[in-house]
Amino acid sequence: MNPIKHIAIIMDGNGRWGIKNKGTRNLGHRAGLDTIEEIIEETIKQNIDYLTLYTFSTENWKRPKKEISFLFSLLENFLSKKLDKLIKNKIRLKIIGNTKKFSKKLQVLLNYS
DSSP: OOOOOEEEEEOOOHHHHHHHHHHSSSHHHHHHHHHHHHHHHHHHHOOOOEEEEEOOGGGGSSOHHHHHHHHHEEEEHHHHHHHHHHHTTTTOOOOOSSSSSSOOHHHHHHHHH
């Protein structure tokens, strides 16, 4: 039995990493999503009950609209592809904060998780 029950991670710096290593912020955000997938897999493997990912703060709404749109489309695409796997592994997503600005599709996907 794993004594660690909860891990919390602040997802910060993906855009800066993307500019430095891949040339664009969006490629950094995409790489960050790949990292999240690895973290989820390891969390399951290690029998950790809770994983909290702090991914989008109120300050992030000040980013360019194209970047914000890209971030939410990444989440939407991820959930569209991985929702069955998340449900199968009894992973529930809880969004802390206001979801009113999310697309209808994203709101539906989040309600299923």
